[in-house]
Ligand SMILES: *[C@@H]1O[C@H](CO)[C@@H](O)[C@H](O)[C@H]1NC(C)=O
């Protein structure tokens with residue numbers, strides 16, 4: 001029943017987005033509902049092949065097809081209202097309802113906590129990317145059955161800080177954080193601060209090799225294996241994107257909690273959804289902020305003036321963005337990364353910045369340098 005309505009929305013949406021996504025033959029071929037339905041059916045078949053989907057009954061397949069169309073409509077709306085250069089389309093979540101998506105990736109809303117002192121305002125480097133220093137471990141995949149983004153982000157944060165301050169690469173155990181979580185959250189989803197509290201209580205974290213990821217909560221096995229890294233504590237940062245950038249540039253990657261609504265459809269580009277499409281008050285996903293940048297982005301606008309000749313207008317404007325490491329595998333987004341508009345608290349990115357404190361004993365506050 002939802003299908004005809006959704007199809008109508010796709011037709012009304014002019015099909016321009018389908019064209020832009022390279023998924024559709026031509027605009028004129030999308031002029032009738034029947035043509036759109038044929039096209040969308042083809043897209044769904046491609047989707048099933050690409051993401052290896054089998055449904056247990058024809059009825060279930062029909063239901064998923066309806067959700068898929070609804071996802072196309074949402075992606076199209078995001079695309080048509082996009083203020084940045086973000087591109088949205090079919091992803092592996094396209095046949096998931098919003099409830100299912102939130103169910104897996106949801107984290108709890110953050111509590112209030114004491115904040116780190118503000119850094120002295122110096123001149124902020126225009127860009128910073130800790131990946132270029134080799135300080136960010138490979139993108140991992142939390143899997144479909146475990147709400148473990150909070151643990152992945154926290155562990156990534158510790159791995160990066162350990163690398164930056166001790167110049168030792170580490171792959172650390174997310175599973176240990178899940179199994180031994182102080183609040184007992186595990187795969188049910190938790191707070192990023194619970195991960196840090198857990199690491200403090202365990203007096204360090206075991207390596208991934210010694211305590212590998214299972215994607216489900218098991219019994220805490222703190223064993224005789226040595227800890228591979230330690231933290232001295234953790235802190236929240238001011239809710240201010242300048243401060244956050246200054247901290248990232250001078251100290252290293254940090255965790256942030258954001259609204260993942262646009263991420264469900266994100267493919268590439270600098271994402272800047274309308275506030276109503278990505279409320280800064282509904283934080284549900286924890287990720288690692290590994291740097292930031294500013295780039296001139298060229299937006300081509302095609303005008304059809306009265307004289308009927310097509311003209312292209314090129315608009316150049318500077319866009320500031322955050323570079324965000326996600327935990328949905330490296331096939332998602334830009335090789336596992338998300339670029340999000342920086343400067344307007346997009347999707348609530350600045351609301352809950354938290355980081356572990358990792359310091360070389362005897363050398364607190366040692367200078368580190370983030371590659372630009
Ligand atoms: C595809 O899904 C089936 C059943 O869910 C599974 O057994 C198979 O390993 C999957 N193949 C790939 C390539 O993921």
Ligand SMILES: *[C@@H]1O[C@H](CO)[C@@H](O)[C@H](O)[C@H]1NC(C)=O
Nearest residue numbers: 137138168169170171208209
């Ligand atoms: C960490 O994991 C990556 C990818 O799995 C691997 O290539 C790398 O060698 C590992 N590093 C360490 C220090 O174990």
